[in-house]
Amino acid sequence: MKEKLRFLGLDVHAETIAVAIAEWDGEVRSLGTIPNRADSVRKLIQKLGPAEKLRVCYEAGPIGYVVYWQLAELGVKCDVVAPTLVPVKAGDRVKTDRRDAEKLARSHRSGDLTAVWVPDEGSEALRDLVRTREAAKQDQLRARHRLSKFLLRSGQRPPTGIRPWTRPYLIWAAQLRFTQMAQEATRLDYLHEVEHMRERVERLERAITEAVKLASPALQQVINGLQALRGIADISAVTIAAELGQVSRFDSARQLMGYCGAVPSEHSSGKRTRRGSITKTGNAHLRRIVVEAAWSYHRPPCIWYGLRKRQESISEEVKEIAWKAQHRLHKRYMRLAAAGKDKRKITTAVARELLGFIWAIGTRAETTVRQQIAA
Incomplete structure (x- = not known):
């Protein structure tokens, strides 16, 4: 039960970890600072255990996922949260490690934090x-x-x-x-x-x-499938697959577009609707490689020798998706160009739709591997 759980907030730095706990009865208090070492983390969990009653969170940052993996080995459920989505009180001008840890513990208990996907x-x-x-x-x-x-x-x-x-x-x-x-x-x-x-x-x-x-069969299948798309060869496919990790973790193509930061910003109120440039709040590495691939769709649809060679070991279903992508994205490029839009804006719009085809191919590839393993 949630009321029996204890929520830990960790403000993690290179050498230290500030710890705070939110009890099930409402109390939130600081537990001080411990060294950022595996044995110190283990002693903390042993002191506050049992592990199945603990829920831990800390902000994603330059320290990576080492603390997450340490806690996972100890049997503790941990969430790595998006720092830009942590609630901030208006007018709060005092920031310390202790207060940050307490805020994380309190927000984690109330369910106000957004966890990021942690790769293996x-x-x-x-x-x-x-x-x-x-x-x-x-x-x-x-x-x-x-x-x-x-x-x-x-x-x-x-x-x-x-x-x-x-x-x-x-x-x-x-x-x-x-x-x-x-x-x-x-x-x-x-x-x-x-x-x-x-x-x-x-x-x-x-x-x-x-x-x-040496990668997993699902990742290899995604990489092979993505190379059916125009503008995406071996290195580009590996880059996209590595940055996405698991494509099926996105419930829809729109979620993937938001993760990439390729959706337009919006500031609407009442009857007024105002949309601006793309948010650029997502994965910049993924956005860069997809925009580069989108430049190639100004050319008419065709299958040349290099693309045909990449598609030799790919299923007909994936080939059909890639061929549909060529027609749709080229048509959109030409329509926006005829309207006098700037080439950079056109390419960004095409890249956003290209993410939809990437999602379709990636999810089908992962589903196919799961079905083969189950059979």
Whole structure:
């Protein structure tokens, strides 16, 4: 029964955890601060137990889900809550760790907190790897910009017909020589960094390929299914699947759109309805990769060699969804373009609808795996 439960609020930091408890009879009090160590957490639970009578919560943040997994091993039910959705009193100008922990305990008891989905360790590890590759791509772009802008300032232009960052371009940059020793040292360092970043990205992409082979059957099925969509190849599919974790946890495509932050903001009152730009309150990594994929839908629907190759091992049902996506999203792109809308707004609108097709394919893939396991 809820009235017999004890609710713990944890304000978790790198080295300390402020603890507060809300009793079933209404009392809320602070229990002080403990070190953020596994043995300290275990002693706290033993002191306040039994574990099945405890309900714990703390805010999601840079400390990740380590405390959640520690509590799960101890048999304690724990919720990791969204910090932006924790109720805040208007006019409250005092913030301390003790007060934050008490507020979490009180709000958890009243059911006013929104829990986030906690991935398992395998999903979390794959997501870390995918985000590492994304950071490496950003570093590669910076390294290329440094070299290209240096050559531009020095008056060096590649021969006509050589496209930037192709193999002939890198050979041309490697054969350049400067009379000034300082400029030559700069060129060599920038060129070495570009090569280093290329090798780093390739190394991480090989690691992603190997990690997918060790992933769960449901995740592998989702990754294969997503590659049937236009604009989503292997790395993009892995990124989307890793960021979503379990697609079926969303009850509808609209929930997924909200999680991605791709729905329009709204400020309406009475008879007035006012909608603004997208909220951008969701997963930025997922939103970025989906918007990139949406750019490809300005082209007419077609099945070219690369897409046909990706669809070889995919069911006819998923192929039909992907083909429907091409027609619907291209039609929407052309209709908005004919209305004179800005291309960025058009792409955002197409990306929002693309999330609906991602949800449809992902949920069907996970359902198919569950049925195969049950059979």
